Amino acid sequence: MTAALTVDAGRIGLPDAGPSVLAFGAHFKGSVCVTRGNEAFLSPNIGALDNAECCILFDETVSRMLDAAQVQPQIVAHDLHPDYYSTRVAIDFAASRGLPAVAVAHHHAHIAAVCAEHGERGAVLGLALDGVGLGPDGAAWGGELLRVEGAQCARLGHLRPLALPGGDRAAREPWRMAASVLHELGRNAEIAARLPQAGAGMIATLLERNIRCPRTSSMGRVFDAAAGLLGLCAQMQFEAEAAILLEQAAARHIERHGWPPAMNDGWRIARDGRLDLLPALAALDGAQRVDGVDGAAACFHATLVAALGDWVARAAEASGLGTVAWGGGCFLNALLSLGLRQNLAASGIAVLAPERASPGDGGLALGQAWVAMQPLER
Secondary structure, eight states: OOTTOOGGGGEEEEEEEEOOEEEOOOSTTBOOEEEEEEEEEEOOOOBOSSSHHHHHHHHHHHHHHHHHHTOOOSEEEEESOTTSHHHHHHHHHHHHHTOOEEEEOHHHHHHHHHHHHHTOOSOEEEEEEEEEEEOTTSSEEEEEEEEEETTEEEEEEEBOOEEOTTGGGGGTOHHHHHHHHHHHTTOGGGHHHHOOSTTHHHHHHHHHHTOSOOEEOOHHHHHHHHHHHTTSOSSOSSTTHHHHHHHHHHHHHHHHHOOOOOOTTOOEEOTTSOEEOHHHHHTHHHHHHHHHHHHHHHHHHHHHHHHHHHHHHHHHHHHTOOEEEEESGGGGOHHHHHHHHHHHHHTTOEEEOOSSSOSSGGGHHHHHHHHHHSOOOO
16 A cells, blocks of 8 residues: 555445544454545555554554545444454554544444445344454354344344364364364264374364364354365465365356255254254265265355355344345355345345445445444443
């Protein structure tokens, strides 16, 4: 980013004018958003704020965005996670200027960003699917069905949580998520024999004893588990590699043979709104024996689309809401996005999807700003 940056490059019109907000985004794809009247200006993706160079660039971007927009913020917004660099800088910025600081839950911000783009002020169903974000309960969220109306957000359901054996390391090593699924299926004894990675036996023990195995509702980790079980990716060299390889395998099959049918009984939806995809993961072995890895990957995608469509349709009927807004990095998967859009259209459900801002964390600052602009007592 250089001094030649202008706010017009990331300008997004808003339906109403409001107080000027400076939003500091999240962590893995840092971005800054500043609002002025009925306009929001979103910076480009700065990168993960886990090194000094990106943090310096982030600080410079805050100053440049404010100078370019020629505003003095009245409210500061940030992620709920207290340990993010962006959160700490936001709180310090607000305190030094006597401004209110508004913490916005990660997945609320994903959906709010879409609402801001589309000028949606009413209540919507929110489908937030990504790798990880801190939930209001302190847990690692990532597969969430929400009711969002401006600054209000309620959790209607979530994916069945899976264990993260070894903690954050499981997000980089899909074979660990494969082990987590095998354990969840009551097949812990198969882990060491089936997964040839060093330490598989130790991971089986951690899972059995529930040591260093926090749980997450993340859809990103479900993709990792599927890729690990199919042998597509054991350890990632770059972000989302496992999910990308899984999508590419599915696309190869679909290009040759079309979409396969969804797996029979591939998911369950509990009365509390929990979506259980464990049956689909359990059926991958059988699908692979019949149609190979590519066919199994395609069948998994077909089942995922059907399951999510069913989940949203039931929530729409129960809530009386006919519009779903979706966000989160998982929607960069074209098979998922296109397939689910068609599924929901067949159910008469309207879809609001990210267009100007990224569906991933690069768009979170916009959602934070939109929430902070809403007239809610704080």
